[in-house]
Amino acid sequence: MQKCYFNTSYLLFCAFCSLLQVSYSSEKKIYVPLMDKICLLQQIGIREEILNSIELFLFNSSFKSCIANSYSDFSPYNYSIFAYNEKASSCSKLHAMLEENIIDNCSEQMHDLQFYKVTHCLPAEGFMYSFEEEVEENVNKINAVKLKATAEICIVERHPFSENFLLKRTKMFFLQSLELCLAHCRVLSMRGKCHAVLFSGEEKVCLLLQQNQPLQSRDVIRKSESELFTLNYCYYNMTESSESRYYNGSGKIINLRVGSMRVQCTVHEIPLLRKHMKHQCLLWKSINFRYCIKFCVQQFQRNLCNAVYFEAEEKTCLHLLLNASEALYEYSESKKETAHFIEKCVEVAEQQEYQQESAINRIQPDETSISSPSRPISSRT
Secondary structure: OOOOOOOHHHHHHHHHHHHHHHHHHOEEEEEEOOOOEEEEEEEEOEOHHHHHHOOOOOEEOOHHHHHHHHOOOOOOOOOEEEEEEOOOOEEEEEOOOOHHHHEOOOOOOOOOEEEEEEEEEEEOOOOOOOOOOOEOOOOOOEEEEEEHHHOEEEEEEEEOHHHHHHOEEEEEEEOOOHHHHHHHHHHHHOOOOOOEEEEEOOOOEEEEEEOOOOOOOOOOOEOOOEEEEEEEEEEEOOOOOOOOEOOOOOOEEEEEEEOOEEEEEEEEEEEOOOHHHHHEEEEEEOOOHHHHHHHHHHHHOOOOOOEEEEEOOOOEEEEEOOOHHHHHOOEOOOOOOEEEEEEEEEEEOHHHHHHHHHHHHOOOHHHOOOOOOOOEEEOOO
């Protein structure tokens, strides 16, 4: 502790130190999306001689990501310390330093780096605390959002951030947009596993939530970096004809390597129907259609996927598990989205694949067929 004498300059200095100590010693609570935890944070000072003796390795990071990268539940010191430059959005972890050696609340820091100590991080689920932030004005609580990945329009409702602590955590994804976050929730909602999302636009963190009872929504919407939305209901943005007819197309042959096997699959492009979308299984990011269909073929062997809806703009792959009669024998026209249904897959030798590809290239696309005696992998009827 700095010794103070009874003269004006030292009295003023010690008064400043006392004020600084109060401001530094006060802990604040902050929600960290990457960990889905509430962290207790304290701003601290660093003795100049200690600061000059260490080398800081700065990396680009948001403030909350810096907390997540610095904190560990298994730290031997029961706390973590980091430096953050808000202007440059850069972070540095300070390792293996004893608290008494680095904290000096009477040190005036005259640089852009600020130092923080994370004393503890608690699971967010069930956390009973209200974040008193500034009220957000002119909030549209209910909006219609187009989900390209599932070909739907969903009515979503925004709720106060603090209500997310009442909901059960299901899954976490790192996604670029709220729309993709809602689409992942929509797929899981078919099995009752998701009713709401907590999305952080800065951290690109999507947390899927399950609710057992309706949210109260009595509180006003307060400003928060993470926003809570519920999926109220969705409808499919597609036009269908009431006319049905038998589908007699021969399909297209696609050659793929699945593990150590070479397979040939007969794939049909069919209109995407509302009833198909009730059989959503999985949504993921795919670099192109071929990767999308290839991963479905891997699942096809275990009767977990037999059709895909690939959305080219967002490059998403939606797995479907359809009944063959629904896919091929109740064919109706749709002028927009189409799905690709896998009728069958057979294992082939590499030489046989080359010969069949040559034969296929010599006939018209609408006459493409497969007539090899190769053994089938799987099929669903």
